[in-house]
Amino acid sequence: MRETRFPLFISLTLMGLFTTACTSPQRDAAITVTAPDGRTTVTFELADGVPSYRVERDGAPLIAAARLGVVLADGASFDTNLVLIRKRTGTVDDSWIQPWGEVAEVRDHHNELLVEVQRSEAPRRRMQIVFRVFDDGVGFRYAWPEQSELGDFAISDELTEFAVASPYDAWWIPAYGENRYEYLYTRSPVGSLDTVHTPLTLEPLPSSRDAGGVALPYLSIHESDLTDYASMTLMRVRAPQGSGTTLKADLVPWSDGIKVRATAPHVSPWRTIQIADTPADLAESTLILNLAEPNQLGDVSWVKPGKYVGIWWGMHIGKNTWESGAKHGATTANAKRYIDFAASNGFAGVLVEGWNIGWDGNWLENGSLFRFTEPYPDFDLEEVQRYALERGVSLIGHHETSADVLNYEAQIEDAFALYQRLGLKAVKTGYVGFGQNIDRGEGQLEWHHGQYMVRHYRKVIETAARYGIMLDVHEPIKDTGVRRTFPNMMTREGARGQEYNSGAGVPNPLEHVPVLAFTRMLSGPFDYTPGVFALRYPEYRPNHRMPSTLARQLALYVVLYSPLHMAADLVENYEAHERESSGARSAFQFIRDVPVDWEYTSVPDAAIGDYAVFVRKDRSSADWYLGAVTDEQARSVDVTLDFLPSGQSFVAEIYGDGAGADWETNPYAMDIRDEVVTSASTLTLPMGRGGGYAIRFRAAGE
Ligand code: NOJ
Numbered sequence: 105m106r107e108t109r110f111p112l113f114i115s116l117t118l119m120g121l122f123t124t125a126c127t128s129p130q131r132d133a134a135i136t137v138t139a140p141d142g143r144t145t146v147t148f149e150l151a152d153g154v155p156s157y158r159v160e161r162d163g164a165p166l167i168a169a170a171r172l173g174v175v176l177a178d179g180a181s182f183d184t185n186l187v188l189i190r191k192r193t194g195t196v197d198d199s200w201i202q203p204w205g206e207v208a209e210v211r212d213h214h215n216e217l218l219v220e221v222q223r224s225e226a227p228r229r230r231m232q233i234v235f236r237v238f239d240d241g242v243g244f245r246y247a248w249p250e251q252s253e254l255g256d257f258a259i260s261d262e263l264t265e266f267a268v269a270s271p272y273d274a275w276w277i278p279a280y281g282e283n284r285y286e287y288l289y290t291r292s293p294v295g296s297l298d299t300v301h302t303p304l305t306l307e308p309l310p311s312s313r314d315a316g317g318v319a320l321p322y323l324s325i326h327e328s329d330l331t332d333y334a335s336m337t338l339m340r341v342r343a344p345q346g347s348g349t350t351l352k353a354d355l356v357p358w359s360d361g362i363k364v365r366a367t368a369p370h371v372s373p374w375r376t377i378q379i380a381d382t383p384a385d386l387a388e389s390t391l392i393l394n395l396a397e398p399n400q401l402g403d404v405s406w407v408k409p410g411k412y413v414g415i416w417w418g419m420h421i422g423k424n425t426w427e428s429g430a431k432h433g434a435t436t437a438n439a440k441r442y443i444d445f446a447a448s449n450g451f452a453g454v455l456v457e458g459w460n461i462g463w464d465g466n467w468l469e470n471g472s473l474f475r476f477t478e479p480y481p482d483f484d485l486e487e488v489q490r491y492a493l494e495r496g497v498s499l500i501g502h503h504e505t506s507a508d509v510l511n512y513e514a515q516i517e518d519a520f521a522l523y524q525r526l527g528l529k530a531v532k533t534g535y536v537g538f539g540q541n542i543d544r545g546e547g548q549l550e551w552h553h554g555q556y557m558v559r560h561y562r563k564v565i566e567t568a569a570r571y572g573i574m575l576d577v578h579e580p581i582k583d584t585g586v587r588r589t590f591p592n593m594m595t596r597e598g599a600r601g602q603e604y605n606s607g608a609g610v611p612n613p614l615e616h617v618p619v620l621a622f623t624r625m626l627s628g629p630f631d632y633t634p635g636v637f638a639l640r641y642p643e644y645r646p647n648h649r650m651p652s653t654l655a656r657q658l659a660l661y662v663v664l665y666s667p668l669h670m671a672a673d674l675v676e677n678y679e680a681h682e683r684e685s686s687g688a689r690s691a692f693q694f695i696r697d698v699p700v701d702w703e704y705t706s707v708p709d710a711a712i713g714d715y716a717v718f719v720r721k722d723r724s725s726a727d728w729y730l731g732a733v734t735d736e737q738a739r740s741v742d743v744t745l746d747f748l749p750s751g752q753s754f755v756a757e758i759y760g761d762g763a764g765a766d767w768e769t770n771p772y773a774m775d776i777r778d779e780v781v782t783s784a785s786t787l788t789l790p791m792g793r794g795g796g797y798a799i800r801f802r803a804a805g806e
Contacts, residue, residue: 117683122193123673127185137193137217141239143145144379146654148172148219148235155221156234159242161321161379164314166381170265170350172233174246174372175664177258177362178401180223182246189230190220200398202415204409206665206705208723212394214238220249220353227253231673236374239391243328244504250369258601259364264375266325268294269804270314270347273307275712277599277622279337279354282539284552284579285598288612289619291713294349298431299339302326304351305386307712322386324626325351328395329373331562335553346780356554359540364555373584383622384707387718394626396585403592406529406572409667409700413446414455415439417636417672420606422644426458426467426504426633434459439488439499445675447495450696452779453530454492455500455670459483461796463504468536471508476519489526489609499666500530500576507537507579508550509560510545510767516564520571528573530594530668532631533564566591576631576668583628595629595666602633602660602672606650607641614767615735616796621663622712634660635671635679637697639771653771654691655761656796661698662731663718663796669700680715682722689776692758694798698729708743715739715791728754728801734791738766741789745801750784753804756781760789760797767794780804 133150145160149169161168173183199211217235223230232247248254272294277287279299294306308320327336339354351609353375364372376396380386380489415433418424424433434456442454462474489499501523505512506706513517523531535542535552542550542557550556561581568575569592580596587593599620604609624630634659641651659671670680685692702720710716717732728748732741748754755778762773770792781787781801789797 123190124192124201125190125280129189129224129452130495131187131224135191135217135219135397137215137235137237139237139239140197140213140215143239144237144242146217146235146237147245147732148217148233150186150188150221153187153224154183156185157235157244158376161313162316164316164318165269166321166323166376166379166734168267168269170267171263173263174259174264175261177260180227180229182223182229183263184222184223186221187224188219189222192218194355202393202588203399203404204667204701206702206720207390207511208703209367210390210393214394225699229253229468231564231778233452236395238391239392240380240385241376241378242464242686243391243395244758245344245374246372248366248368248370254368256365258268258362259366260353260362262336262353262355262372263364266351266377267305267418268349268351268454270312270320271309272312272320272323273309274300275305275307275397275619280551281415284584286600286626288600288616288625290650294340294351297338297340297351299337299354301337303623304338305626305712312509321381322383323384324378326376326378326392326584326627327393328371328588329397329589330558330581332370332555332559333553334374335581336375341757348490356551357549358554358556358682359548363740375547378626383710383712383785386622387707387710388627388705390624392585392695394489394590398588399591400589401591407574407591407594408452408529409594410452411450411669411671411695411700412453412455412672413442413451413675414457414500415442416457416633418674419457420608421641423674427463429484429584432458432478432480435482435490436484439483442675443492443495443497445490445678446497451671453495453498453500453668453682455502455532456483456488457502457504459485459502467504467506468738471506471537472511472519474505474511476503476512476515477522486526489528493527498530502532502534504534504536507535507542509542509557513563516567520567520573523573524571525649529566530574530576532576536577552579557581563682565593568592570757574668578631580802585628595631595668597631598627599630600622601631602636605636605650605652607645611651613736617663617733618710618716619662619713620736621716621718625664629666630664631666631668631670633670633672634664637671637690637691638677649768649771651767651794652796653761653765653767653792655759655765655774655798656733656767656794657761658694658798659731659733659796660693662720662729663716664731665702665705668698671695691759691774691776691782692802697800698798699723699727706747708747709741715787717741717743726803730801731797732791732797734793734795736793738793738795739791741791744786745781745790746783748781748801750783752782754781754786754801755779757800757802758797759799761792761795765792765795767792
C-alpha cells in the first residue's frame with residue numbers, strides 16, 4: 105500500500121487487541137512481549153512501584169534490568185510509587201511502500217505491549233509505556249494521555265537506561281561538542297564512554313558469547329519519531345569504581361536546563377535498540393522507519409529523487425568564494441555553464457551557493473545579514489532559473505543561516521514563496537554555528553539538538569512542504585525516520601562529509617566510510633557529496649591528496665544512500681576527464697547511470713571500519729548496482745552474485761581499482777571492463793589502499 109495520510113496509531117486497527125484493566129492497581133508486575141520470530145523478548149517490570157525493562161535474545165540477556173520513567177519539574181514525577189492500571193497487547197503484520205528510499209516495500213511485523221501506570225499519590229497522573237518488538241529490534245516510548253491531572257508539563261530528566269549486559273565495543277562520536285555531529289568515530293569499550301550521540305552502534309567483542317556459546321548480536325541504540333521533544337544523547341552511568349556499561353538517556357536541554365516542555369496528550373520519541381546478527385543485518389534493518397509516523401503529506405508525487413551538480417566544491421578548495429568579489433562563484437555566467445553541463449549529462453539540479461546577500465565579511469558570525477530573497481548583483485536569479493527550466497534542469501536553492509534562526513524564520517515564507525514562484529523544487533539549508541550558540545531572543549542560547557531546534561527544523565520541513573519543496577539539510581538534527589512522515593525531507597548532513605577531504609583541515613581517515621555505513625547511515629540518507637575526480641589540485645591546495653582512489657568515488661554512490669546525490673567536482677574536471685577517456689567508457693558514465701531510488705538493498709559482506717559491500721536494485725529498471733569500499737588496507741573481497749535473479753545473464757559493467765591502485769601513490773588506476781555474469785558467478789574485487797569498486801549489472805542483450 106502506498107502511504108497516504110494516516111492518523112496516529114492507525115495500525116492498531118490491524119491488530120488483534122487484548123486489553124486488560126487491572127482489577128486492582130498493582131505495585132509489582134512483570135509482563136513480556138516477544139518478537140514475531142520468537143528470538144527477542146522484552147519484559148516490563150514494576151517492582152515496588154519502580155518501572156524497568158529488560159531485553160533477552162535467544163534466552164540470553166542483552167539489556168539487563170534498566171530504569172524507565174521521567175522526572176517532572178513540578179516534582180510529581182513518573183519515577184517511583186507507580187501502580188499498573190491497564191495493559192494491552194496486540195500484533196501487526198502489514199507492509200507499506202516508501203515513495204523513495206533504499207527499499208520500496210517495508211514489512212511492519214511486530215508485537216506490541218502497552219502498559220498504563222498511575223502515580224499512587226496525588227496528583228494521580230497517568231502515563232503509558234508502549235513497547236513494539238520486531239525481528240530486527242525493539243522500540244518503546246512514553247505517552248501522556250489527556251487527563252485532568254496533567255496539562256502543561258516540563259520534563260527535567262528522562263530516566264531511561266540501556267544496561268548493556270555483556271562486553272561490547274561502541275562506535276561513537278561525542279555529544280555536546282562545538283562541531284555538532286561532525287566528529288570522527290572512535291571505537292572503544294562501552295565502559296569507557298562519556299556522553300555520546302546516537303545512533304550508537306555496539307559491536308560484540310570476538311570473545312563475547314552468550315551462555316550457550318553463541319556469538320552476541322550487533323546492537324544500535326537510537327530513536328524514532330523525534331517530534332517536539334529534545335534529542336537523546338547517551339551518558340554512561342558510572343559504577344562506583346568508574347566502570348559500568350549502563351547508558352542513560354541524556355536529553356539535550358533548553359538554555360534554562362529544562363529538557364522538554366509539553367502539553368498532554370504528548371508522546372516521547374521511540375527509544376530504539378536494533379538487534380542484528382551481522383553488521384549487514386544492521387544496515388538492512390527497517391526498525392526506525394517502521395516506528396516513524398506514516399506519511400502526513402498525502403500525494404507526494406512532486407517529491408522526486410535526483411542527482412545534482414553545483415557551484416560548491418570550488419569554494420571548499422579555495423578556487424571560488426561565497427562572498428562577492430573577483431573569485432565569486434555564484435555568477436550568472438558560471439551558473440549557466442553548470443546548467444549546460446547538467447542538461448547534457450542528465451542531472452536534475454544545479455546547486456548555487458553564495459547567490460544571496462549576506463556572505464560578505466565574517467558570515468559565520470553575521471547570520472543576521474543573510475537576505476534570502478536578494479541575489480548578489482552579478483547573479484540574475486530569475487534569468488538563471490529560466491535558463492535552467494528551458495533545458496529541463498532546475499536550480500537547487502540555498503539558505504545558509506549561520507544558525508541565526510530568528511533571522512531565517514522572519515524571512516522563511518517569502519524565501520520559499522520566491523522559490524516556488526520560480527519553479528525551484530529543492531532547497532539546501534545550512535546551520536553553521538558552534539556549540540550552544542543559537543540565539544532564540546533575549547540572549548537565550550540553545551543547542552542545535554534541543555527541543556527548540558527540533559521544533560525549528562520541523563517548522564522548516566512543514567513550510568517547505570506547503571510550497572512543494574524538497575529539503576537537503578546541513579548541520580541538521582539527526583534523522584529519526586521523519587523522512588517517512590514528511591517525504592519532502594530528503595537528505596541531510598549530520599556527520600563529516602566529503603567536504604572534510606577538501607584540504608582545508610584534517611581529512612576523514614579511510615575507515616570513515618566503512619564506519620559511517622553502520623553508524624550514521626542507520627539514521628537515514630546522507631548528502632555526502634561524492635564524485636570528486638580531480639584528486640589533487642595543487643594550484644589551490646599544494647601537497648593535498650584526496651584520501652580516495654577514483655573508483656572509490658564511484659562506489660560511494662551505492663554504499664552511502666542519498667535520494668539527492670551530488671556529483672561534487674568542478675564541471676571542468678569532469679569535462680577534462682571525458683576528453684582524456686577519448687571515446688572509451690569513462691568513469692563518469694557510472695555517475696550518469698547510477699540511480700538514487702532503490703527497490704532492494706542488501707549487504708553481502710562487511711566489517712565495520714574495515715570494508716563494506718552494498719548491492720542495490722534500481723527501482724525503475726531491472727539493473728543492479730554494487731559498491732565496495734575498503735579502509736587504509738588493500739584487500740580483495742569475493743562477492744557471490746546470488747542477489748541477481750537466477751537463470752538470467754547480466755553484463756557487469758565494472759569500474760574498479762586498477763593494478764597498483766593506491767589512494768596515495770596511484771589513485772587514478774582503474775579497471776573498466778565488461779564481464780558476463782549470472783547469479784552463480786563470483787566476482788573478485790581487489791581494492792587498493794583507500795580504494796573501491798562500482799559495478800552496474802544490466803541484463804545481457806539490452
Ligand atoms: C556547511 C555545509 O556543510 C556546506 O555544504 C556548505 O557549503 C557550507 N556550510 C556553506 O553553507
